[in-house]
Amino acid sequence: MSMSRFLVIMSGLILGSLAAFTMFAPPPVQNAPGGQVAATGKALIGGAFELTDSSGKRVTEKDFLGKPLLVYFGFTNCPDMCPAGLQIIGAALDKLGADASKLSAVFISLDPERDTPQVMGEYVKSFHPTIMGLTGSPADIANVAKVYRVYYAKTEPDPATGRYSIDHSGFMYLMGTNGQFAQHFPHTVSVEKLAEGLRKAM
Numbered sequence: 160m161s162m163s164r165f166l167v168i169m170s171g172l173i174l175g176s177l178a179a180f181t182m183f184a185p186p187p188v189q190n191a192p193g194g195q196v197a198a199t200g201k202a203l204i205g206g207a208f209e210l211t212d213s214s215g216k217r218v219t220e221k222d223f224l225g226k227p228l229l230v231y232f233g234f235t236n237c238p239d240m241c242p243a244g245l246q247i248i249g250a251a252l253d254k255l256g257a258d259a260s261k262l263s264a265v266f267i268s269l270d271p272e273r274d275t276p277q278v279m280g281e282y283v284k285s286f287h288p289t290i291m292g293l294t295g296s297p298a299d300i301a302n303v304a305k306v307y308r309v310y311y312a313k314t315e316p317d318p319a320t321g322r323y324s325i326d327h328s329g330f331m332y333l334m335g336t337n338g339q340f341a342q343h344f345p346h347t348v349s350v351e352k353l354a355e356g357l358r359k360a361m
């Protein structure tokens with residue numbers, strides 16, 4: 160190929176990758192509702208949601224104000240990540256002993272089709288009596304995932320069994336007593352580290 164054609168192709172590639180970079184770059188920092196400037200990015204996680212608890216009662220973010228809130232997302236059919244994270248949460252709550260009642264811990268389903276309020280209630284009970292299971296309509300779940308910037312996607316169902324899985328991000332979010340984002344933990348956090356973070360937030 161000629162040198163000029165090579166240059167045209169190269170500049171096209173460079174422009175193309177610049178465009179791709181711009182497309183996937185994080186959105187610019189915006190003013191959060193309420194006029195707080197999200198300079199640290201903190202205010203971008205968390206916000207208004209409405210879900211259903213395991214007794215069928217509708218709950219919103221306002222029901223959790225006044226206590227730190229640990230939020231973890233997943234689904235009850237998850238083979239590994241969700242139960243591992245919930246086991247850590249349960250053990251951290253055990254470590255806090257009676258102080259565990261000074262905070263709320265919720266497990267929010269990303270699989271509203273299968274995770275009914277009853278299924279969620281049964282599931283979380285096996286990890287710790289104070290963990291609350293929350294689910295809702297597909298629209299409720301899409302909203303709360305957006306508010307917490309959680310990625311989730313249903314996989315193609317198995318042609319033989321029709322079973323599907325949910326790909327999802329696996330962070331735990333700790334919200335302060337005022338409902339503002341405080342910090343996040345990976346789902347592989349140690350029990351000690353998580354318990355320490357929860358205790359500090361009280």
Ligand code: NI
Nearest residue numbers: 233237240241
């Ligand atoms: Ni999972």
